């Protein structure tokens with residue numbers, strides 16, 4: 506069974522009102538994410554050792570070696586969570602998640618500052634994450650390229666922000682900090698994040 510591009514759980518026009526344009530989504534979902542899925546399926550077709558494995562199994566089993574299978578499997582996994590991390594009704598942190606953020610990260614402001622700093626300081630392409638660590642505490646982290654907390658063992662992902670240039674260049678040009686601020690303030694699906702706790 507081939508891997509498939511997931512359908513977006515909202516209309517592209519709805520995210521336009523949150524400063525992520527339809528043009529960005531057409532390219533990011535329809536071209537970039539699709540390209541990772543197509544490439545991954547090509548590798549699986551040629552390698553019997555990958556056949557029958559779940560996406561998570563491919564990511565974790567190729568993480569140490571890295572390379573093109575890991576990169577494309579990682580990016581497929583990352584984008585599946587990224588689309589869930591966005592919402593036309595985003596930006597509102599529900600009470601249970603807010604309490605957990607306050608307890609583990611100090612305050613909502615401290616969380617947003619840390620998340621933004623993680624995304625800004627990721628040199629080149631990569632991701633910023635909010636994870637629930639193995640110690641049961643929330644943690645903000647970042648990974649380069651197609652890597653992710655599943656590969657690094659840093660914990661369960663609650664929220665993902667893509668900081669590859671293709672995710673923000675059309676809407677924010679070179680202003681990655683503004684893209685991240687917009688993500689945190691109006692776009693992030695904190696209800697999804699809370700549901701992962």
Ligand code: MN3
Nearest residue numbers: 537667669672
């Ligand atoms: Mn991307």
